[in-house]
Amino acid sequence: MGRDDRLLLKMLHRLWKRTRARRQRHSQTVPGKGKSQAPLSPDLKANVRYLQETFGYSQDLVIREVTVKERRAALAYLESMVDRDVIQRDVLPSLMKLGREGGYSARELVTLVRDNLSIGHLKEQDRWGDVVYGLLDGQVALLMDGSRRVLLLGADSWEKRAVTEPEVETVIRGPREGFTEDLPTNISLIRRRLRTPDLRFETWYLGRATHTRVVISYLEGLALQEVLEELRSRLRRIDTDGILESGYIEEMIEDCPFSPFPQFARTERPDRVVADILQGRVAILTDGSPFVLTLPINLFTELQAADDLYERWVVSFIRLYRFISIFVALLLPALYVAFTTFHHEMIPTVLAVAIAAQRERVPYPAFLEALLMQIIFEILVEAGLRLPRPVGQAVTIVGALVIGEAAIRAGLASAAMVIVVSLTAIASFTNPTFGLGTAIRMLRLPMIFLAGSLGIFGIFAGVLAILIHLVTLRSLGLPYLAPVAPFIWEDQKDVVFRAPWWLMVTRPKLEGGLRNFIRTKPGNKKFVPPRAEPPEAEIETMMGEGNRPRGKGPSRRPRH
């Protein structure tokens, strides 16, 4: 160990000390560090003052004083977070109807008020932390003089977007509902599809400043306990000032933060989330984001579109094209570069001559050509995503010209290269989930570099490196190439194709496998002799109770 090394270490140590100090200093200034456990004072005035000071006399903090049974009381709420109608229509009249005559102790009064408020969601608290965060969640605090207890009334209401069709994940067949930014709405979208008491929603508050509500959702008895525990411990470790979107959470809890591959599925579609939950996965809903994370996943779930669930199983072999297109999107430009610069003998003679003829006008090597066209294309994609819609049209047209005829005419690229680039582009957008597509897009450039410097050998090295990475990658502890890399024969039913639902008796092994719930009843092809029963009974069986076991009690449920 030389002198220089020691110096370097010393410098690193000083840097680390400084950042740690800054972090500590910063953590003290972040608002709301830990909930205040201080109790309320029995004095209403002191409490009101405390509230006003806490919120810094904020414009939207409303404190409405009332008298209830000869006692001073105050309603405190953030105007911007509550439904004014609820306060004016339900809360205030209820309080006023209680009358003026007094003689109650503070404790009795709280009980009385509680019993007479026409409000569904009501909680009693006596710690400042709970009160402050209750207000921030859009609840109304009812403080009463002489009592340390506060009633928190749920009257939250804010502007929200209606449930619309998801824009990113479109389907041909399937529900057109998408999640919105509003958490209760999202929960209701899931709950409506999973009407079982075993469905759990577990609320977390993450982010010191944003105090974002994060809900994890799963089926009790189906989701793996280990997965849940691991998830909880990872969520517990999150200590940040803000969570704006599920992406924040994803990044902070994923197994390998340096991997380009998405380790959790994100979706806008309630039906997909429900399908995942039914498979034993856990969903993470974040307030303020229409994107829901599901985990653990594997590479092959990333390649499944929502349609795959609904389209008939026979045609689910279409997934094969998605598998192929991954390879095309990743390797086609690299292969083109490798073939045209190193392995000319791999190209059929006629094609080789044709490519040579096209390339005669292009001044620079195929490697640069590929790089250039690839970068132009990526810029176009970015522009297309970011630009406002009216301008977007112009960009597409110009883009089509640039990567089309014009580039060839100008001698900027060969026709073969244009074909390669456009094929690659099309292939990279066949991924039903955007995350994987982005990963592939990102890896394409290094592959071109490898192909340009080492040829096929480089491509193989690159593919090998990616494969090695993929087999070591985990999604919340479960292997990323799951039913293929640890090969599980039983789970092949949903990889290349989806087995018919009447054969999907077991769930993926690693994600819970056979557990409490019944999946399908095997053998639905029971022979029903024609007219063995009177016609009405038969119709009944077909329409209503085909799935109920027969011969056990009166199988006919009275209609109407």
Place this chain on the structure above:
Amino acid sequence: MLKRATAFLAAGLFLMLTTGCWDRREINDLAFTSCFAFDVEGEERIATAEIVRPAAVAGGGEGGGGGGTGAALPQRNVILASERGDTLFGAGRRLALRLPRRTYVAHTDAVLVGEELARRGLREVLDHLERHQEFRRTAYILVTRGSARDVLVAAQGGLEATLGREITGLSRWVRTSGFGIVPTIHDVIVELSAGASAALIPVLEISAQPLPPSPGAATSGNAASGGSGQQGAVRVPDPEMLRTVSLKGAGLFHQDRLVGWLDEHQTRGWAWARNQVRRAILELECPEDKKKVSVEITDSQGKVQIQTSKGELQGIITVKVEGNLLEQQCLHDLTAVEVLRILESQAAAAIAGEINSAVAQAKQAGADVFDFGGALYRQEPQLWKQLKARWPEEFKKLPIAVQVEAKIRRTGLSLKPWQPGAR
């Protein structure tokens, strides 16, 4: 320590960036050769290359012919270059001096070997082709009567853009027409490495045929294409000749030297015996008059065997063919079984004739192209060991029996011959 790690990392990175490109060649910096001709003159080797002009070939095949050392050829969009050297490789290298692009021979379709070089021995050609890291063993090899360069230069190609592709097409077609095969370099190397070391390589020849008169040249009336000798047709005083190539028999090689020739029918005789015939047409005579009948052979099984009895060797060639009646000139009902039997025996005789004539030619040249040596080796390895050294002489005096069995199965869609006013 930290410094060292960084240094290693940086070194690795730079090593990655600096390697690899040493054999980087842009595809448009290559001169694709399509066909090679090798000749010998005195002690000098001559290599002639047909190089594709990509722009012309890919761009629809229009435009003027090639320059280089070759004549202006309107048909092929290639450049011909020829050079001399002490070795084939030397000639090839010198050839590169006059080309702006690096010659790339991996896409070479065919190699022509001149008669003189073939007589002196194929060894150096095969060695050159096999040692060259770019050459493929799948390229076809052919010999020419006379100089190979002349054929390469004179040939104008027909339907295909280059002579190499023309030969590829011919080889594909000759396989299904029965007149032998065009072997690849690999085939020849394998054949010549075997104990009998004899091979048969087809001959490529220029066959000139008149060009149809171009529309601008003949102004009087309608130009009848093809029938230039008939009445009413426009007589083209000196029809421009199109020099296409054709396969014409084969050269017999023994110990890599050219030792004799076979004509087309003898070549087919060889092909019957070596089971190389997929399809063939036989022209037979009607049993009653001198008119002709065509029989198409649809299935042929050839086998070469050797028998030993009392120390005497006996070669046996068995051929079983099946065919259909395809065409008849005479008006006899050929569906009768007896007539078919006659035709069958005729077919067998014709095939046996071809084989016998090929055998005679091969015996004369002392080249065991039928691979009786291989048959002997398989049946009597010990005996083969003894005879191997003097096998050419043994082969010359080997009695060979030819047994042909022909069957005519079908007569096509019509049973009786068609004639006007039959109904």
